[in-house]
Amino acid sequence: MGSPRHAGPDAERLDRLIAHGLGWTRSAAQKAVRRSRVTIDDVWVRDPAAKVPPAARVKVEDVVVPRLDRTVLMMNKQAGSVSANVDASERTVIEDLPDHLRRDDLRIVGRLDKDTTGLLLLTNDGDLLHRLTHPRHGAEKVYILTFEGTLAVDAEARFEAGLTLDDGTICAPAKIAFTGPNQAEVRVHEGKYHQVKRMIAACGGRVTRLERTQMGPLALGADLPRGATRRLTDAEIAALDQAVSAS
Numbered sequence: 001m002g003s004p005r006h007a008g009p010d011a012e013r014l015d016r017l018i019a020h021g022l023g024w025t026r027s028a029a030q031k032a033v034r035r036s037r038v039t040i041d042d043v044w045v046r047d048p049a050a051k052v053p054p055a056a057r058v059k060v061e062d063v064v065v066p067r068l069d070r071t072v073l074m075m076n077k078q079a080g081s082v083s084a085n086v087d088a089s090e091r092t093v094i095e096d097l098p099d100h101l102r103r104d105d106l107r108i109v110g111r112l113d114k115d116t117t118g119l120l121l122l123t124n125d126g127d128l129l130h131r132l133t134h135p136r137h138g139a140e141k142v143y144i145l146t147f148e149g150t151l152a153v154d155a156e157a158r159f160e161a162g163l164t165l166d167d168g169t170i171c172a173p174a175k176i177a178f179t180g181p182n183q184a185e186v187r188v189h190e191g192k193y194h195q196v197k198r199m200i201a202a203c204g205g206r207v208t209r210l211e212r213t214q215m216g217p218l219a220l221g222a223d224l225p226r227g228a229t230r231r232l233t234d235a236e237i238a239a240l241d242q243a244v245s246a247s
């Protein structure tokens with residue numbers, strides 16, 4: 001047994017690397033580390049948050065954990081495409097990907113409705129997907145919208161208290177800020193079906209245009225045209241990891 005290499009800025013968290021490489025949940029990976037089943041370069045490690053340098057070899061007992069390439073894409077979704085991998089009759093967001101970014105193992109992180117535009121993430125990292133979409137981790141999503149009708153005068157207070165939707169579903173506390181005539185910005189920490197449209201309906205309005213502009217630490221910049229997709233930078237992935245690991 002030697003000593004582990006020095007972890008540089010490209011080092012990856014041990015529990016995350018195991019979860020992604022073996023398709024485990026992050027908690028299963030953490031359990032394996034705490035039970036002394038894991039080595040980094042043949043050195044036993046008991047800290048799930050230990051940093052693994054890019055060239056280091058991680059083993060769970062005798063099994064070498066594959067270092068899978070990790071892809072996280074940001075799309076500026078256009079209206080008219082459905083958030084599905086395949087669909088018999090509709091154009092999908094996967095079909096909107098340029099050929100060089102298309103791959104079979106991509107999954108969509110938190111769907112947007114067909115007529116909703118804006119920030120959509122796609123990844124092959126199941127653990128990251130789970131953390132970003134699970135309400136417990138509460139990644140904030142920001143939407144801008146246009147609505148018709150007149151919203152209840154106490155809409156802000158009702159959003160903050162937790163709105164009750166048409167079917168009795170109770171939403172977690174959220175925020176609405178009015179940004180212009182019939183325009184608003186909504187901040188939520190969960191992703192229920194048609195959530196923003198139903199929250200606005202619960203206050204007496206109807207959404208006519210909806211765009212997601214932010215998810216956790218990621219903002220849709222002006223540099224990504226509608227319909228286009230790009231890879232996240234390493235710094236953006238690290239910020240995402242940190243946002244969902246901290247919770």
Ligand code: URA
Nearest residue numbers: 113116194195196197
């Ligand atoms: N809320 C909605 O109502 N629709 C979306 O696409 C996203 C959030």
